[in-house]
Amino acid sequence: MTDTTLIPAARPIIGDEERAAVDAVLRSGMLAQGPEVAAFESEFSAELGGGRPTAAVNSGTSGLHLGLLAAGIGPGDEVVVPSFTFAATANAVVLAGATPVFADIDPATFNLDAASVESVIGPRTAAIMPVHLYGHPADMAALAAVADRHSLAVFEDAAQAHGATIDGRQVGTFGRFAMFSLYPTKNMTSGEGGMVVSADEATDQRVRLLRNQGMARQYENEVAGFNARMTDLHAAIGRVQLRKLAGWTADRRRNAGRLDAELEGVVTPPVAPGVEHVYHQYTIRVAEDRDGFARALREEYGVGTGVYYPTPVHRLPSFAQSDDLPETERAAATALSLPVHPSLTDADLDRIVDAVNRLAKAGS
Numbered sequence: 226m227t228d229t230t231l232i233p234a235a236r237p238i239i240g241d242e243e244r245a246a247v248d249a250v251l252r253s254g255m256l257a258q259g260p261e262v263a264a265f266e267s268e269f270s271a272e273l274g275g276g277r278p279t280a281a282v283n284s285g286t287s288g289l290h291l292g293l294l295a296a297g298i299g300p301g302d303e304v305v306v307p308s309f310t311f312a313a314t315a316n317a318v319v320l321a322g323a324t325p326v327f328a329d330i331d332p333a334t335f336n337l338d339a340a341s342v343e344s345v346i347g348p349r350t351a352a353i354m355p356v357h358l359y360g361h362p363a364d365m366a367a368l369a370a371v372a373d374r375h376s377l378a379v380f381e382d383a384a385q386a387h388g389a390t391i392d393g394r395q396v397g398t399f400g401r402f403a404m405f406s407l408y409p410t411k412n413m414t415s416g417e418g419g420m421v422v423s424a425d426e427a428t429d430q431r432v433r434l435l436r437n438q439g440m441a442r443q444y445e446n447e448v449a450g451f452n453a454r455m456t457d458l459h460a461a462i463g464r465v466q467l468r469k470l471a472g473w474t475a476d477r478r479r480n481a482g483r484l485d486a487e488l489e490g491v492v493t494p495p496v497a498p499g500v501e502h503v504y505h506q507y508t509i510r511v512a513e514d515r516d517g518f519a520r521a522l523r524e525e526y527g528v529g530t531g532v533y534y535p536t537p538v539h540r541l542p543s544f545a546q547s548d549d550l551p552e553t554e555r556a557a558a559t560a561l562s563l564p565v566h567p568s569l570t571d572a573d574l575d576r577i578v579d580a581v582n583r584l585a586k587a588g589s
């Protein structure tokens with residue numbers, strides 16, 4: 226009897242250490258932003274932020290929102306973003322009072338295409354915000370060249386790319402600010418949460434002010450701010466996860482290596498030269514009937530998959546724009562993410578390879 230118990234597309238890993246860390250915070254009686262958050266910020270900065278000033282917030286979306294405000298983005302500004310991303314990227318621009326302008330992607334990496342970015346730059350363009358989608362870094366050299374030519378700021382949505390590098394330099398250390406998400410399905414989690422890594426102290430201080438009602442000192446509010454604080458409960462989980470991240474990333478890369486070597490008849494995800502991919506997702510292309518392929522994987526073989534993202538952001542009801550982004554449309558119709566997470570066993574990988582290869586062969 227073949228095993229067809231579902232292999233999930235993603236699986237958060239929570240161990241005894243995380244539970245003990247939360248329990249210790251509960252016993253301390255100090256639950257809100259406190260010493261655990263401060264320790265998490267400095268450990269995250271050292272491990273993933275190149276030592277840059279780092280502020281914890283209550284979600285990745287808050288991180289983008291506050292980062293944009295701290296960088297001075299507001300009404301009248303346009304920020305160039307991909308449409309092939311999670312809606313939060315563009316939502317944050319709207320929340321900051323500015324306007325997202327959508328550019329197309331490089332079909333190889335699914336990330337912003339510098340030439341397409343340059344073609345949508347206008348007099349109101351203030352910044353470019355690439356996403357390091359699926360854990361593969363965007364082409365920061367090409368985007369920096371465009372930004373320099375037009376005197377634009379660069380921000381990073383690194384929600385999916387903890388620890389990814391370009392020529393040994395970590396994502397999150399290229400932009401005026403970068404956001405990492407700590408949502409449960411990301412490469413590490415704090416339950417909910419986000420980290421904002423800033424290039425300079427002034428941006429970091431502004432994020433810290435905005436996350437806490439505009440107060441640096443209690444009841445001396447300097448600006449109208451938010452409550453976007455991370456709790457010590459969440460930070461305690463995040464600190465444990467941060468210590469496990471490098472091992473999990475190695476597992477993801479090893480799983481991806483097996484899929485690269487053994488999948489046949491589908492387009493596997495290429496990696497740009499000099500890049501370390503951290504495989505938040507392992508995303509193949511299925512040219513014909515992607516959704517039928519995904520259904521067969523689940524129903525016949527018990528292989529869960531994900532479609533990130535079925536509708537380009539510019540066409541969501543919340544934006545409803547008719548931009549011409551052909552590579553974005555093609556990616557939304559053909560991208561399929563296979564399980565690559567650290568919990569996969571060798572038997573799981575055997576089953577995924579067997580299922581994809583059989584279905585690809587049957588469909589060709």
Ligand SMILES: *Cc1c(COP(=O)(O)O)cnc(C)c1O
Nearest residue numbers: 284285286311313384406407408
């Ligand atoms: C997850 C994610 C976000 C938002 O992060 P949250 O922590 O869920 O608010 C933003 N951008 C991208 C690309 C994401 O994947």
